[in-house]
Amino acid sequence: MDMDAPVGANALDAEKVVGKSLDRVDGRLKVTGGARYAYEMQQDALYGFVVEASIAKGEIASIETLAAERAPGVKLVLTYRNSPKQGTGNHREAHPVLTGPVVSRYGEPVAFVVAETFEQARAAAFLVNVRYDRDGGHYALPQHLDQARVPHQTDGAPADSEVGNFSDAYAGAPVQIDVSYSTPLQSHAMMEPHATLAMWDDDKLILHTANQMLNQGQQAIARTLNIPIGNVRLVSPFIGGGFGGKLWVNADAILAAIASRYLKRPVKVALTRQQIFHVTTHRSDTIQRIRLGTDRDGRIVAIGHDVFSGNFPSEQVYEAAALQTRSLYAGPNRLTRHRLVPLDIPVASSMRAPGEAVGLLALECAMDELAERLKLDPIELRIRNEPAEDPEKHIPYSSRNLVACMQEGARRFGWDKRNSIPGQVRDGHWLVGTGMSAGTRGNPLRYSRANVRLDPDGLATVKMAMTDIGTGTYTILAQIAAEMLGLPIERVRVDLGDTIFPEAAGSGGSFGAASSGSALFDACQALREKLAVRAGMDPNTARFGDGHIATAERSVSLTELVGSGIEAEGEISPGRNNQDFSQQSYGAHFAEVGVDRDTGEVRLRRMLGVFAAGRVLNAKTARSQAIGGMVFGVGAALHEDLVLDPRFGYFVNHDLAEYHVPVHADIPPGVEAIFLPELDERSNPLKSKGIGELGICGAGAAIANAIYNACGARIRSYPITLDKILTHLPTQA
Amino acid sequence: MKAFSYGRAQSVTDAAIAANKPGVKFIAGGTNLLDLMKLQVETPSTLVDINRLPLGKIEETSEGGLRIGALVRNTDLAADPRVRQHYGVLSRALLAGASAQLRNKATTAGNLLQRTRCYYFYDVTKPCNKRVPGSGCSALAGFNRIHAILGGSEACIATHPSDMAVAMRALDAKVETIDHEGRARTIPIADFHRLPGRTPQIESALGTGEIVTAVTLPPPPPGTQVYRKVRDRASYAFALVSVAAIVDSVRGRIRSARLAFGGLAPKPWRVTAAEQSLANAVAGVNSFDAAADAVLQGAHGVGSNDFKIPLTRRTLHAVLGEITRI
Numbered sequence A: 001m002d003m004d005a006p007v008g009a010n011a012l013d014a015e016k017v018v019g020k021s022l023d024r025v026d027g028r029l030k031v032t033g034g035a036r037y038a039y040e041m042q043q044d045a046l047y048g049f050v051v052e053a054s055i056a057k058g059e060i061a062s063i064e065t066l067a068a069e070r071a072p073g074v075k076l077v078l079t080y081r082n083s084p085k086q087g088t089g090n091h092r093e094a095h096p097v098l099t100g101p102v103v104s105r106y107g108e109p110v111a112f113v114v115a116e117t118f119e120q121a122r123a124a125a126f127l128v129n130v131r132y133d134r135d136g137g138h139y140a141l142p143q144h145l146d147q148a149r150v151p152h153q154t155d156g157a158p159a160d161s162e163v164g165n166f167s168d169a170y171a172g173a174p175v176q177i178d179v180s181y182s183t184p185l186q187s188h189a190m191m192e193p194h195a196t197l198a199m200w201d202d203d204k205l206i207l208h209t210a211n212q213m214l215n216q217g218q219q220a221i222a223r224t225l226n227i228p229i230g231n232v233r234l235v236s237p238f239i240g241g242g243f244g245g246k247l248w249v250n251a252d253a254i255l256a257a258i259a260s261r262y263l264k265r266p267v268k269v270a271l272t273r274q275q276i277f278h279v280t281t282h283r284s285d286t287i288q289r290i291r292l293g294t295d296r297d298g299r300i301v302a303i304g305h306d307v308f309s310g311n312f313p314s315e316q317v318y319e320a321a322a323l324q325t326r327s328l329y330a331g332p333n334r335l336t337r338h339r340l341v342p343l344d345i346p347v348a349s350s351m352r353a354p355g356e357a358v359g360l361l362a363l364e365c366a367m368d369e370l371a372e373r374l375k376l377d378p379i380e381l382r383i384r385n386e387p388a389e390d391p392e393k394h395i396p397y398s399s400r401n402l403v404a405c406m407q408e409g410a411r412r413f414g415w416d417k418r419n420s421i422p423g424q425v426r427d428g429h430w431l432v433g434t435g436m437s438a439g440t441r442g443n444p445l446r447y448s449r450a451n452v453r454l455d456p457d458g459l460a461t462v463k464m465a466m467t468d469i470g471t472g473t474y475t476i477l478a479q480i481a482a483e484m485l486g487l488p489i490e491r492v493r494v495d496l497g498d499t500i501f502p503e504a505a506g507s508g509g510s511f512g513a514a515s516s517g518s519a520l521f522d523a524c525q526a527l528r529e530k531l532a533v534r535a536g537m538d539p540n541t542a543r544f545g546d547g548h549i550a551t552a553e554r555s556v557s558l559t560e561l562v563g564s565g566i567e568a569e570g571e572i573s574p575g576r577n578n579q580d581f582s583q584q585s586y587g588a589h590f591a592e593v594g595v596d597r598d599t600g601e602v603r604l605r606r607m608l609g610v611f612a613a614g615r616v617l618n619a620k621t622a623r624s625q626a627i628g629g630m631v632f633g634v635g636a637a638l639h640e641d642l643v644l645d646p647r648f649g650y651f652v653n654h655d656l657a658e659y660h661v662p663v664h665a666d667i668p669p670g671v672e673a674i675f676l677p678e679l680d681e682r683s684n685p686l687k688s689k690g691i692g693e694l695g696i697c698g699a700g701a702a703i704a705n706a707i708y709n710a711c712g713a714r715i716r717s718y719p720i721t722l723d724k725i726l727t728h729l730p731t732q733a
Numbered sequence B: 001m002k003a004f005s006y007g008r009a010q011s012v013t014d015a016a017i018a019a020n021k022p023g024v025k026f027i028a029g030g031t032n033l034l035d036l037m038k039l040q041v042e043t044p045s046t047l048v049d050i051n052r053l054p055l056g057k058i059e060e061t062s063e064g065g066l067r068i069g070a071l072v073r074n075t076d077l078a079a080d081p082r083v084r085q086h087y088g089v090l091s092r093a094l095l096a097g098a099s100a101q102l103r104n105k106a107t108t109a110g111n112l113l114q115r116t117r118c119y120y121f122y123d124v125t126k127p128c129n130k131r132v133p134g135s136g137c138s139a140l141a142g143f144n145r146i147h148a149i150l151g152g153s154e155a156c157i158a159t160h161p162s163d164m165a166v167a168m169r170a171l172d173a174k175v176e177t178i179d180h181e182g183r184a185r186t187i188p189i190a191d192f193h194r195l196p197g198r199t200p201q202i203e204s205a206l207g208t209g210e211i212v213t214a215v216t217l218p219p220p221p222p223g224t225q226v227y228r229k230v231r232d233r234a235s236y237a238f239a240l241v242s243v244a245a246i247v248d249s250v251r252g253r254i255r256s257a258r259l260a261f262g263g264l265a266p267k268p269w270r271v272t273a274a275e276q277s278l279a280n281a282v283a284g285v286n287s288f289d290a291a292a293d294a295v296l297q298g299a300h301g302v303g304s305n306d307f308k309i310p311l312t313r314r315t316l317h318a319v320l321g322e323i324t325r326i
């Protein structure tokens, strides 16, 4: 089905299974080790180990592999000299490796050592002796802003947008805020490292690999290896997190595939934790300027957001940090611009909520600065700028309950008790402050297909090339099928993570649940019709429940109808609703922090996120996603900082001891997320909206605003570490 | 990791004899050594496993102190009732370090001898005088947020990362060793760790093959004991600055004070002049400032670690204020 019209009442509205707070159907497998990840498959495979370039730019002058080749257990050392020619493209389209002597970014693989054991491969990797002729390069974003250019990203939103006359309106505005914020380089730091097991069956390739979007990955692998797409099969039933770091094919998959073909044996490889930082993608740092011009009542007359980010010279992907500024607040004169600086560092790509995650860190703090200037409550300021329609596209919102989120959050959080003057509240040596932020994230829908089958034993089986990267996809799909077919959830089996199943969108960009769930809804709808026909009932009035199909007169057990098994296909395509309606999910964040009055250490004390994101498909997994996102926001505000050393063009703190993400002790028990009831008739047949990234959007800004309220330090460069706060603290008595 | 041979030591002298040649390393908990071996920062040819040696006890000494075996795990040391009651600063320092899992493995000697967390030291492709003498120091003109403001040299500005050792320094601990000829000696903790000077690769007073058998603590000094660790997140991060303080004071008058610092220098840092300035002083901004001046005498930052100077001052103020106001 195409999303061209409002959905209307449908079989999910009963919410007998959907929406419930159910445990993950794969939970038991995960906690007992029964869920097997790519690297855990096939115990007799050979092991590969990547040798990374230790320079950022230049050329390999010589590469000696003899010692490695002669080392115990070694079967193969791949370098550019013995690697096949591969297809090319941007990082989403292809991932050629070992293409020649030229090194164009730090950590780029220069050799791949394959041995009988992991330890042998790793030891031999150190014996590969590479000498380089080093070139100079551009590495640090702030140093090369003069090189910025307009990116030509073909998919996605345009780099610039303009409505009305921003500069005149801003110049004439009685109240003006003009502030610059910076956000650092970040790494996804998911739990499972990138890993692949490759094996060939004649000319057919099977890859067990940690990948978020299998069908896209299949294409990229076929293109890179110059083989027909039908000869590539990706298997990925379990993935230990991705956050965007596994959206695209990485070096592990291609290296393992090439080596396995060469050796005619299965080859597996997992990147080490240290390697992940350079060999895979990261989120670019950003430099953002926000200008807000309002009348004396705080109504925005001009809103401007300029963003610089960096990427590898041949890439067009930019950090779309001004995206939300196009639709979040009202105002007749608007200007957003993204500029991309070519840098000779690893490829920057999507990380959880690309764009909004860091854009809101700037915009929502600028709004806080504006509220203070106007002596307005931050929530009131946002309410005054609540738009009636999308202010740039001039189309209605599919649904928008931002104000309700803020008001409900304020009530639950006790916002009315807040002292808006910084530095007034103390608790022992803690300066205590609260802050809030609005949050929003686009709600995309992507093409997906699904197959559902009902067998004589009463078991329904769902098959899709969808992935579950730890978010709970297995569970919500089982719930949807159970609800639609009137079966208990235990009678539904969900098979995901294999490209032999019908094509699916995969997990990314908050489109996973909506896209895969809608395709499954469509398939179940088709199956219901088939069953109704067999039962001699009207598909539109027949009810499904307790394993039966029934009308007012008659009830038939489904198992009597299925014969030797009955199946149906379904699909979903984004239709006109995506152009005719502005589609976003919304949220409001409230944070309370303590700032140590002596040392500037910041500790979160409590946090509340209130979200409106359409139908919640599973209250438990939704809450987990939201809280996980908020924790990401804590990291963005306080901890995460991938430090670039411009002398070497590399990330200095490339391990988890020094690249800090929040640990348990940073997240107090009082972190809570709730969802307001909402159904979106335009988004998809589930009436849901994406929630995988919403939790992070605005979360960090609420913390930054709370820090300001606690101690009066307005830190505009993230992360807000104690060294930046120190100089703002009161002198010690 | 390079291939190595492995042997399990049957006695302390056996261990010392086995280790009396270059390229041999003792392995205790392995939580630091194995990480470094995987990266080939350490490439021992032989590992002598000392885990079965009888060095796992905490005993009372005849002087009224404690003798802590080299193999006592950090978790057990922190939980020992005698340590908790009389050497609270040590218990708190241990619990402020690493994670529960690491502390279950980590040993007393291993903790003392753990190596720096300098990012460049951990990456064998980068110049580092500590790893490859004479290759240069990448941190001096690089990213040095966690580096030393005191005690460093032109060759190396790495800090010693241990929390435990800072508390031990304040407690005037002594390190007991045995060498390959069975000779025992006792090294005051102040002399145990070496400043880098021109030889940053030499980090302790231990000779080749010399094994740490125990750490002794003298009887507990009078006063209140505090360990304050300032770090980037609430747990599982090394100290930016830490202070082990033992201060004896009555109604705002300080009788004696001992202050040891972590995160500032290549070894746990103690400044006699600072402690003397506090003896018999009235607690307050002036005396705290004077102490901080003495501690920070000669301190200098090299960029990203500049903030440690004001941070040390403020942390010391907070700690002294907290103790003397009680």
Ligand SMILES: Cc1cc2nc3c(=O)[nH]c(=O)nc-3n(C[C@H](O)[C@H](O)[C@H](O)COP(=O)(O)OP(=O)(O)OC[C@H]3O[C@@H](n4cnc5c(N)ncnc54)[C@H](O)[C@@H]3O)c2cc1C
Binding pocket: A657, B025, B026, B027, B028, B029, B030, B031, B032, B033, B034, B035, B050, B070, B096, B097, B098, B099, B102, B105, B106, B107, B108, B109, B110, B111, B112, B113, B114, B161, B162, B163, B164, B210, B211, B212, B213, B236, B237, B238, B239
């Ligand atoms: C992620 C992470 C975070 C950490 N955070 C902290 C922290 O916040 N604070 C902190 O203080 N520490 C921290 N640590 C470090 C931890 O405390 C040390 O790794 C641990 O104490 C080392 O003890 P071990 O027994 O495992 O030593 P090993 O790794 O076994 O040995 C370390 C060194 O000591 C030598 N050695 C061991 N025993 C003897 C002996 N008896 N005689 C002579 N030489 C010996 C070994 O040869 C080796 O060179 C952290 C470690 C990690 C990995």
Ligand code: SF4
Binding pocket: B116, B118, B119, B120, B121, B127, B128, B129, B130, B131, B136, B137, B138, B139, B140, B147, B155, B156, B157, B158, B200
């Ligand atoms: S500070 Fe010391 S350990 Fe770090 S790079 Fe310099 S010499 Fe090496």
